Amino acid sequence: MSGVIPYLIRAYCDWIEDNKLTPYLLVNTKSPSVVAPEGFDANGKMVLNISSSATQGRVIGNEGISFKARFQGKPQQIVVPCDAVLSIYAKENGEGMMFDNKKICPEQEDKKPSLKVLD
Numbered sequence: 839m840s841g842v843i844p845y846l847i848r849a850y851c852d853w854i855e856d857n858k859l860t861p862y863l864l865v866n867t868k869s870p871s872v873v874a875p876e877g878f879d880a881n882g883k884m885v886l887n888i889s890s891s892a893t894q895g896r897v898i899g900n901e902g903i904s905f906k907a908r909f910q911g912k913p914q915q916i917v918v919p920c921d922a923v924l925s926i927y928a929k930e931n932g933e934g935m936m937f938d939n940k941k942i943c944p945e946q947e948d949k950k951p952s953l954k955v956l957d
Contacts (some may be wrong), residue, residue, distance in 0.1 A: 843920045843937055844900045850926045850935055851888060851898060859928040860889045863903070869922035871902070875909045883924065886916065 847863075854861040867874060868882040878884055886907070888896060893905035894913075902919040927934025 840900060841920065843923065844898065844902075846935060846937075847903065847920065847923060847926055848898045854926075854928045854934070855890060857928070859930045859933075860887060860892075861926060862886065862929050862934075863888055863918065863926055864924040865918050866922045866924055869919060871917070871919045872922050873915060873917035875914050878909060886918070887929070888926075 851861045863886045865872060865874070865884045865886060866882060867879040867884045874884060874886070887893075888903065888905065890896065893907050896905035897903070900920070902917060903923070904915070904917045906913050906915055908914070923937055925934055925936040
């Protein structure tokens with residue numbers, strides 16, 4: 839079964855913009871798959887404006903979010919995997935959702951729970 843986070847990101851983004859507010863993402867830039875300009879993060883985190891008016895070609899897919907945006911006047915391609923998104927919220931009032939994106943270790947992924955019968 840696919841994860842719910844991309845669906846929640848899309849829903850919150852639509853809800854925020856439908857209410858004429860600005861959707862922001864808080865991103866973990868230490869995630870190796872994040873493609874973003876260097877020097878704009880603080881303590882491994884970056885806030886990105888993902889509004890329709892601030893981005894070009896924005897796609898919120900099941901694996902991640904991609905778009906073009908300007909940083910210091912220069913166009914940049916941004917790619918954020920969904921597991922690097924820490925929260926999505928409205929800039930104006932802070933309404934949104936935080937995500938607990940703890941990855942499952944590969945060795946735990948295939949393990950089935952072990953149960954014991956007690957007498």
